[in-house]
Amino acid sequence: MTTPDGSRPEALLSVDDLKVRFSTEDGVVRAVEGVSFELRPGEILGIVGESGSGKSVTAQTMMGLTRSGNATIEGSVRFRGMDLVNASDEQLQGIRGREISMVFQDPMTSLNPVYRVGDQIVEAIQAHREIDDDEAKNRARELLESVGIPNAAKRVDDYPYQFSGGMRQRAMIAMALSLEPRILIADEPTTALDVTIQAQILALLQRLNQERDLAVILITHDLGVIAEVTDRVLVMYAGQIVEEGSLEEIFYDPQHPYTWGLMGSLTRLDQPPPDRLPNIAGAPPSLLAPPTGCRFRPRCPHAFEKCPEQPDLEVRLPQATGHADRCWLDPSDKKRLREVEGRIGLQAPPAPVGAGRGS
Amino acid sequence: MEGMGRFIIRRLIGMVAVLFAISVMVFLIFNVIPNSDPAQRIGGKNADQALIDRINDEWGFNDPLPEQYVTMMKNVFTGDLVSYQNQRDVVDQIEKGIPVTFSLCIGAAILWMLTAIVFGYLSAIKAGQATDRALTILALIGISLPVFFLGEMLLYYVAFKLSLFPVGDYVKFTEDPLQWANHLILPWFTLAVLFIGFYSRLLRSNMLDVMDEDYVRTARAKGLPERQVRLKHVLRLSLIPIVTLFGLDFGAVIGGGAILTETVYNLPGVGQYAGQAVASLDLPPLIGVTLFGAFFIVLLNTLVDIVYAYLDPRIRLGTQAA
Numbered sequence: 194m195t196t197p198d199g200s201r202p203e204a205l206l207s208v209d210d211l212k213v214r215f216s217t218e219d220g221v222v223r224a225v226e227g228v229s230f231e232l233r234p235g236e237i238l239g240i241v242g243e244s245g246s247g248k249s250v251t252a253q254t255m256m257g258l259t260r261s262g263n264a265t266i267e268g269s270v271r272f273r274g275m276d277l278v279n280a281s282d283e284q285l286q287g288i289r290g291r292e293i294s295m296v297f298q299d300p301m302t303s304l305n306p307v308y309r310v311g312d313q314i315v316e317a318i319q320a321h322r323e324i325d326d327d328e329a330k331n332r333a334r335e336l337l338e339s340v341g342i343p344n345a346a347k348r349v350d351d352y353p354y355q356f357s358g359g360m361r362q363r364a365m366i367a368m369a370l371s372l373e374p375r376i377l378i379a380d381e382p383t384t385a386l387d388v389t390i391q392a393q394i395l396a397l398l399q400r401l402n403q404e405r406d407l408a409v410i411l412i413t414h415d416l417g418v419i420a421e422v423t424d425r426v427l428v429m430y431a432g433q434i435v436e437e438g439s440l441e442e443i444f445y446d447p448q449h450p451y452t453w454g455l456m457g458s459l460t461r462l463d464q465p466p467p468d469r470l471p472n473i474a475g476a477p478p479s480l481l482a483p484p485t486g487c488r489f490r491p492r493c494p495h496a497f498e499k500c501p502e503q504p505d506l507e508v509r510l511p512q513a514t515g516h517a518d519r520c521w522l523d524p525s526d527k528k529r530l531r532e533v534e535g536r537i538g539l540q541a542p543p544a545p546v547g548a549g550r551g552s
Numbered sequence: 553m554e555g556m557g558r559f560i561i562r563r564l565i566g567m568v569a570v571l572f573a574i575s576v577m578v579f580l581i582f583n584v585i586p587n588s589d590p591a592q593r594i595g596g597k598n599a600d601q602a603l604i605d606r607i608n609d610e611w612g613f614n615d616p617l618p619e620q621y622v623t624m625m626k627n628v629f630t631g632d633l634v635s636y637q638n639q640r641d642v643v644d645q646i647e648k649g650i651p652v653t654f655s656l657c658i659g660a661a662i663l664w665m666l667t668a669i670v671f672g673y674l675s676a677i678k679a680g681q682a683t684d685r686a687l688t689i690l691a692l693i694g695i696s697l698p699v700f701f702l703g704e705m706l707l708y709y710v711a712f713k714l715s716l717f718p719v720g721d722y723v724k725f726t727e728d729p730l731q732w733a734n735h736l737i738l739p740w741f742t743l744a745v746l747f748i749g750f751y752s753r754l755l756r757s758n759m760l761d762v763m764d765e766d767y768v769r770t771a772r773a774k775g776l777p778e779r780q781v782r783l784k785h786v787l788r789l790s791l792i793p794i795v796t797l798f799g800l801d802f803g804a805v806i807g808g809g810a811i812l813t814e815t816v817y818n819l820p821g822v823g824q825y826a827g828q829a830v831a832s833l834d835l836p837p838l839i840g841v842t843l844f845g846a847f848f849i850v851l852l853n854t855l856v857d858i859v860y861a862y863l864d865p866r867i868r869l870g871t872q873a874a
Contacts, residue, residue: 258772262680282778290775297773302766305785306866307792316784317774352865368774 204231205408206255206293206376211268211278213247213254220481224250226432227268229506232376237402237409239423239440241416241455245477247432248412249298252378254278256293257285272376291321294369298381300361304353311337311349314368321372336367340397359390366397370407377401378410383418395422416459420444425515428452431478431488434506438516448509448518450539451489453531457538464536471538487519494540495522495530556858563854567847574846575628578839579621588833590636611636624839633836635829642840645825652722652821655732656739656813657806664744664751665798671748672755673787679760687752694749703742703816711738720818743813747801751794758790765789792863796856803852807845 213225225247232238240248253259255270255277270277272292277285289295297303304313314333318324324332330349337345340363353361362382369377379398383391399422401407411423419426419440426443428436428451436449447453454473460466475492478484484491486501493500499521508517510524522530531537582588591607592599599607608614612623627633633642675687711719717738723731762768763786771785772778801809806822814823822841829837861867 253769256773258769286775286777288775289773295773297766297770299766303770305767305771305789307789307864316771316776320774320776320780354866365770368770 203233205234205272206232207269207271208251208255209269209271211251211254211270212266213250213259214265216263216265222480223432223483224480225254226483228429228432228434229268230427230434230437232408232410234375234408235402235406236424237399237411237422239419239426240410240412240429241414241419241426242429243414243477245480246429247480248414248429249380251429252295252380252410252412255378256289256295257282258295287321290317290369290374291372292374293376293378294372294374295378295380296362296365296369296382299385300358300365301385303365304356304361306353309350309352310356310364311351314349314364314371317368317371332371333367336371337364340364340367340370341393342367358386359393362386362390362394363397366394366401370401370405373405374407376408376410378412380412381414382411384413384415391418392421398422416455428455431483432480433488433519435489435520436518437506438513438518442513442516446510446516447531447537448516448524448527449489449520450493450495450522450531452518453533453537454492454539457533457536461536471533473539487521497521556861560854560858563857567850567854570850571843571846575625575839575843576621578842579624579835580617582833582835582838583617585833588835590835593636593832593834624836627836628839628843633840635834635837637832637834637837642836645837646822646840646844649820649822649825651724652819653806653810653814653823655722655725655736656743656810656819656821657802659736659740660743660747660810660813661798661802661805663740664747667744667748668751668755668794669787669791671752672759672790673782675752675756676759676763676786676790677782679756684756687756691749691753694745695753697745699742699746699812700816702745703739703813706738706742707816720816722819722821739813739817739819742816743805743810751797754797755790755794758793759786762786762789792860795863796860799852799856799859800849803849804845806852807848808841 207229208231209229211225211228212223215222215224228247228251230238240251242248250259254266257277257280259266260282266278268278272288275284275288277288280288304310308316311330311333314336315326315329318329318332319326322329334345334349337349342348342360342363348356348360353364356364362385366377366379366382377398382398383394386394395418398409398411402409402422411418413419423440425439426437427434428443428449430451436443436447436452438446438448443452444456447456451473457471458473460470473492478488478491486503487493487496490496490500502521504519504521506517506519508514509520510516520527530540533540590611591604591613594607594611595603612620615623624633628643631641631643634640635642635645671687671691675684675691678684707719711717718731718735721735723735725732768781768785771781776784808823808826810821811823811827813819814821815827818824822844825837826841826845828834829841
């Protein structure tokens with residue numbers, strides 16, 4: 194973040210220059226390269242990007258879930274004065290579930306198949322609070338009720354396989370909320386669910402956000418999900434944030450060509466269907482050897498001589514404060530360049546310029 | 553648990569069928585093996601043709617094979633089955649051997665399960681580190697050591713040269729529990745080594761697989777202590793296939809896998825009896841010990857399926873629906 198003005202509410206969580214690398218047999222994978230952002234109390238922050246852009250790694254690193262022998266983590270994640278990157282395992286255990294909770298993508302595999310759903314919630318509660326089994330189980334039942342599981346008193350004794358996908362995700366959310374955390378990180382919480390269930394889960398997240406003032410980080414590759422519930426959006430590409438702004442700024446005045454591409458790939462109900470769905474030509478770069486300079490350069494039709502130089506994430510629009518991006522193009526040219534057939538989009542693929550391009 | 557009742561009945565019927573098939577096969581194989589003429593064995597080396605004929609007549613060896621089979625099976629169930637070699641009662645002999653074989657097998661099984669779980673667990677949580685490598689090498693040595701070789705080596709060096717343990721033989725538990733254990737330590741170890749190696753490797757790879765599961769990440773994200781994550785979520789799930797395998801192997805060990813160990817350490821169990829029966833091509837004991845072994849293998853198989861349903865709730869639906 195480049196605009197530290199004092200007027201904003203104090204950040205609940207601030208991530209500063211986070212770098213995550215994994216050494217693998219093929220070399221070092223630079224999964225996250227210098228991600229910085231803040232989460233403010235009570236907001237829903239969306240992180241959007243395609244698979245492999247570093248969204249999930251960023252989220253999991255915040256809770257120390259990517260720690261392992263082959264991971265190198267640099268930068269800081271500050272939560273209430275504590276740096277979670279350098280916190281001890283015991284300190285992190287105290288934070289996980291109690292202060293920051295996480296809901297994962299696939300509810301079918303995220304619950305342990307051999308334990309009752311209620312017992313798994315009880316386990317979470319008892320990991321942080323000294324309460325007896327009956328009380329914890331009561332609490333589990335209440336939680337299941339509060340996320341809309343019908344007949345919760347009976348369902349609390351069910352095994353995960355007896356739950357549908359949507360119910361399992363509700364149960365995961367109930368578990369994540371069991372200790373009234375301040376932050377909920379939802380990593381693609383609706384990707385594995387069908388659309389009606391998806392809407393219910395999003396409505397649930399929104400309700401919890403409003404009722405409990407719960408700050409939510411919502412990670413998704415689905416712009417529709419982003420549009421529905423988030424206040425602020427980070428667009429990630431190849432391990433970096435390429436654009437950051439309010440929901441309106443990102444959707445109505447996107448500054449980065451990658452964001453244009455994402456917008457352009459949306460099908461719209463208010464316009465006649467296109468012959469062919471637009472896509473962003475090429476493939477995301479390998480994180481083993483990401484392109485130098487702007488990482489979107491090999492796929493960008495608007496690349497010019499400045500692009501081999503790495504652009505920082507900074508505010509480039511004259512009047513904006515929180516709307517930042519990583520693109521060298523002149524903001525005044527962008528309005529014209531992003532216009533494709535009357536809507537925002539990315540132009541036809543660039544002529545071949547060098548390595549790193551897909552078909 | 554109506555489904556469970558039906559399931560057990562179905563398995564019992566299957567068990568009878570398997571035992572029948574095995575008995576027929578052993579009987580037939582015996583009858584086509586050269587040099588297995590029972591009259592010759594009963595009559596002894598110097599028996600003349602008249603004696604042989606009389607024995608064949610008396611024991612019914614000239615009857616058609618199905619008839620002989622029926623007679624033999626009748627004897628099995630009435631407990632009248634006697635050896636051709638020495639006319640001793642087969643069921644008696646097996647009963648005498650059971651406490652020895654059970655002492656050996658149960659002790660070894662406890663040893664191999666506990667050690668394998670500890671080794672496998674350590675290996676998995678230290679994967680790639682020195683502890684893991686050392687345990688891997690140990691496991692491979694254990695898997696590669698034949699029982700007869702390891703048994704003889706231990707007998708010679710540990711029991712005979714160092715005199716740390718008695719050289720073979722068996723003491724009844726009821727006589728002297730301490731001596732019982734003292735006599736069995738080397739056999740237990742010998743029998744268990746192979747399984748320790750095999751099971752610890754299997755547990756290690758199961759655990760490494762389970763560690764990558766989403767629900768393990770969920771457990772960590774809840775803020776559970778790492779130990780609890782490993783024991784309650786990783787180990788618990790990794791043990792399910794091990795328990796299955798254990799049931800099968802334990803049945804197989806009781807049903808014949810201990811033959812070598814019992815022979816090397818001169819333990820008068822069912823395995824040694826089976827070994828002697830094979831050596832002397834003595835059909836009734838062979839049928840007896842084969843049925844005994846097959847019974848335990850099939851029984852343990854059934855038990856495994858029942859236990860499995862309790863270990864993994866997802867299975868229960870299947871049995872109820874069936």
